[in-house]
Amino acid sequence: MGIQSNVEVQTEWGIVSARQAGRNLAKEAGFSSVDQARIATAISELARNIYLYANNGEIIIEFLENENVSPPRRGIKITARDEGPGIDNIRNAMEDGYTTSGGLGAGLPGVKRLMDEFDIDSRSGVGTEITAIKWLR
Amino acid sequence: MQPSIIQMIHNQRHYIIDNWLEEINTVQTETVGNNVPKEMDDETNRKFIEMIIDTLEYEQREAKGKLRGFVERLIYSGWPLSYFTRGMQSFRSVLLETMSSGEGVNSKRIFETFYEIETWVDGIVNQIADEYSGSWENTIQLQRHALNELSAPLIPVFEKISVMPLVGTIDTERAKLIMENVLEGIIEHRSHVVLIDITGVPVVDTMVAHHIIQAAEAIRLVGAECILVGIRPEIAQTIVNLGIDLGKLQTKSTLQQGIEAGLQMTQRKIVKCNTESASSVVIGG
Numbered sequence A: 001m002g003i004q005s006n007v008e009v010q011t012e013w014g015i016v017s018a019r020q021a022g023r024n025l026a027k028e029a030g031f032s033s034v035d036q037a038r039i040a041t042a043i044s045e046l047a048r049n050i051y052l053y054a055n056n057g058e059i060i061i062e063f064l065e066n067e068n069v070s071p072p073r074r075g076i077k078i079t080a081r082d083e084g085p086g087i088d089n090i091r092n093a094m095e096d097g098y099t100t101s102g103g104l105g106a107g108l109p110g111v112k113r114l115m116d117e118f119d120i121d122s123r124s125g126v127g128t129e130i131t132a133i134k135w136l137r
Numbered sequence B: 001m002q003p004s005i006i007q008m009i010h011n012q013r014h015y016i017i018d019n020w021l022e023e024i025n026t027v028q029t030e031t032v033g034n035n036v037p038k039e040m041d042d043e044t045n046r047k048f049i050e051m052i053i054d055t056l057e058y059e060q061r062e063a064k065g066k067l068r069g070f071v072e073r074l075i076y077s078g079w080p081l082s083y084f085t086r087g088m089q090s091f092r093s094v095l096l097e098t099m100s101s102g103e104g105v106n107s108k109r110i111f112e113t114f115y116e117i118e119t120w121v122d123g124i125v126n127q128i129a130d131e132y133s134g135s136w137e138n139t140i141q142l143q144r145h146a147l148n149e150l151s152a153p154l155i156p157v158f159e160k161i162s163v164m165p166l167v168g169t170i171d172t173e174r175a176k177l178i179m180e181n182v183l184e185g186i187i188e189h190r191s192h193v194v195l196i197d198i199t200g201v202p203v204v205d206t207m208v209a210h211h212i213i214q215a216a217e218a219i220r221l222v223g224a225e226c227i228l229v230g231i232r233p234e235i236a237q238t239i240v241n242l243g244i245d246l247g248k249l250q251t252k253s254t255l256q257q258g259i260e261a262g263l264q265m266t267q268r269k270i271v272k273c274n275t276e277s278a279s280s281v282v283i284g285g
């Protein structure tokens, strides 16, 4: 629960404004400058994948606050959602160096390492939803 | 437009102008603000309304030309679009009010009259909006051009050594410019060493890294060497997290260290002079 921001990704400007929103929220939440950079970079990867492979979609950035555990946990959750072609083979896509676009193939496995939690749900012809969380330490 | 309507506007010219000037005065304090002297406002207002009414006498092309010239001048001096749109709204209501209260309007033709006036006013508003958007597009075009020139400059700092300082977001278009400018610049300045400074790049993601790696390879292909400088600590961490291998690239943490390395690679170094002006520094070698 808390502050949330949604950014539509249709052009490269969408990528820029998504990571700006993420960086602002991360700063407000009290993340270190290294973690701010990690969060902004993860958003950049997910948003660029949307732009490249699905043409358009959205990035949702939320502030998480879990009071039910002690000590209370706080963090930032990124959701990248699109209704693009989906990822045929998720296992391949998560491998370092796997790319269908002549890139470095470092985006998805990189996001998993940049963040604390990572979840990917994708169906061929339906779309892709990726969530990633960074906890405040 | 029907001659009878033109005739009517002419007959009521003073009444229309006075009424409009009164209305525009209230609009103006809201839109233009107070940074223009009142007399100038009044003069512009009068010229504007007279020009609009006068266009009835010109043939269409000429009328458009007159309007364009007038609007362009105001755009140039920073008048807001809302001055024109609100002004034309007031003009329409003043006209319609004059028409309906005035003598000589045949009630059977009142719709026709209104319709003609609406069409006339709409045409003017459309043209004004077109002039504005044209001038905006023009401005954006110019700014884009200026931005492109600024976005990836290759600067020769010493003989054989050039620096490309990158500041701001790198998108696809800019990545292309980096490659083009670096390769053209190397030839032009006969650079042996190129320093790419990424101190000002906020996020280095896989795409940016990929473009830098490709630029470095291209630099090597044309016979020069590339040194990447200005990798901030948090950027170094994210690059490692992404699993990107910059091992093949030469890197230095600061631009100064990069320049020193560049001088060394071209068999030169910076030495202190032993003359009276002991603090001055020159390049020897």
Ligand SMILES: Nc1ncnc2c1ncn2[C@@H]1O[C@H](COP(=O)(O)OP(=O)(O)OP(=O)(O)O)[C@@H](O)[C@H]1O
Pocket: A045, A049, A050, A053, A054, A082, A084, A085, A086, A087, A093, A094, A098, A099, A100, A101, A102, A103, A104, A105, A106, A107, A108, A109, A128, B206, B207, B210
């Ligand atoms: N949102 C998406 N929709 C469809 N396919 C995707 C999506 N995101 C990733 N993929 C597929 O997964 C592959 C791996 O993605 P990843 O981001 O890891 O690498 P990349 O985008 O190819 O290169 P890099 O991110 O290093 O520039 C992509 O090449 C693409 O085929």
Ligand SMILES: [Mg+2]
Pocket: A045, A048, A049, A103, A106, A107, A108, B206
């Ligand atoms: Mg990617």
